Amino acid sequence: MSQMTSSVESGLGPNLLPDAVAVERTLAGDRDAYRILVERHSHNVYRLAYRMAGNSHDAEEIVQEAFLRGYQKLKQFAGQANFGTWVYRIAANYAIDRLRQRKVEDSRREPPARESEEGHELDPLAQIKDSAPSPERVAGSSQLALRMQQALKELTPAERTAIVMRHWDGCGIEEIADVLKSSTTAAKNTVFRAVQKLRVALEPFAEGRQAARAMGVE
């Protein structure tokens, strides 16, 4: 690809160019070096964004904004972490701001709009697939998904961010605290609260399954 020439001239193909070198090149004026970083880390940032936003339209906007901000702030990066972690954090910060803004906007609207009627995608938790989809289980998992969808929406932006970062992406409490702009103790409590709320939401289904297991039905 001709646009990649300046980065390829180094002797390393775009796929082999280390992030740190790509960052240096970008700072030196080689825009195509940033393209390498974008193409390399987009999928990872998208996964976070999708789990935070719950739909692909918002997720794509979060990804684009994260890389735009990353480019603008690249001088501040200065090798403080690896680029993937850094841009992930920018995306998490932007996503939590969007969630907070959305909550404020939603709270102003009366009565709350039913998203499914507006053609929006369902939240990720609404898409749980069952490995043995008998009709009863399909019905059960669909209810479970709806309940979880509701529970996820009821989480505060901080709780949703904390649970996504902690559980899905295995982030440390310090990293979560950094995004939430809170202490590590507060971040830990936020994770606990999120799990508690989801657990309470799942309670009827978990009890049903335990009973079914005890009766040998499942």
Add this chain to the structure above:
Amino acid sequence: MEHIKEEELIAYHDGDRTNRERVQQHLQSCAECRAALEKIEAVFAAMDSLPVPDPGENYGQRVWAAISPRLPEKQSPWWEAFFAPRRLVTVGAMAAVIVAAFILGRKTVEPPKGGDVTSEEQVRERVLVVAVGNHLNKSEMFLVELSHAQPNPASGKLVNISAEQHRAEDLLEENRLYRQTALKEGDQVMASTLDELERVLLDVANSPEQVTQARFDSMQKKLESRGILFKVRVVQQGLRDRTNPAKQPVQQNQQRNISRMNHKEGNLA
């Protein structure tokens, strides 16, 4: 027997080493806490089974295509960007305007009384004002035509906007350079208006050559709702006033008008 707190069970599930042995021992002998742990595990298992749709192998390329026109070019050496081949036509046109403005300025500006010589700063500003004014005139014409365009019904259900796209692409190059200059000069009102104009131009330039009637209508509505035409006219007026010292107070109103409009938009968003 004192049961394990839920927080501790969640931490235990997360692999936290604090009190791990104590929790483990307790779980062996307490069915109630084991059941509580199972419920927590069920939450995580449900989360683990959630799919994230695959955005596709070329997703990274799509992200790049979407953001690259919006990347500021401050990290490039200025001369490299300025003399890039695809910019030469635009740069040539701009140079002609700037030279014309400069010559015009030299011929028409009378030396101020008291022997002061017009400072380089003033000449530079005059040149910029004329060049940006010219760009805004072209942009205004483009916006007016786009907002009043009546698609040709003979072309079927799709509206061909290839001509508008070419014009938007040409204006984009100029717009970016003037926006960056305005930013450097600290002219926030100008920079913000040019930034909004750039979004409209990008929208048109990145659309397919033929769009559906619905999409075309939506583009026109977006233009109207953003009030970009009004903002461009306000900035144009501000530029005219800048060259006419008698109207300085009018120029100060420019910032207020646009700020008010932006504030109104912010409330609506």
